[in-house]
Amino acid sequence: MAASYKTEWGQIYIDNEVVARTAGMAALECYGVVGMASVSYKDGLVQLLLGESLTKGIKIITDGDETSIEFHIIVEYGTNISAIAENLISNVKYSVKDLLGIEVSSVSVFVEGIRTDQKDKA
16 A cells, blocks of 8 residues: 555655665665664574665555554664664665655564674685
8 A cells, every 4th residue: 555645736656665765775875884684584694685685574554544664774883772763764764754654653663683894804
């Protein structure tokens, strides 16, 4: 179901894919967010998503005038997860409202993994 809102000129419908892409780009701008995560419920494995598959780690839920967004993310090791989540929520709400005119009622953040860069320790 697409997000929609009414203006003096008529009804505007914005596809969930557009909302997800906008929210995903805003999330990737946040310090500590490595990317979106895709969870294989069959295997329990988490996969880092980048580029075209960015929106697969984001779920948009629209119910009437309310829009909620769920993120499944992977964060960088050594960063404060609660600070990352607060920054992501704030940035996404602002970006979606500013760019699309859609008020986001809630943002849920699920941290699915932590990326550690293994440097050559020889």
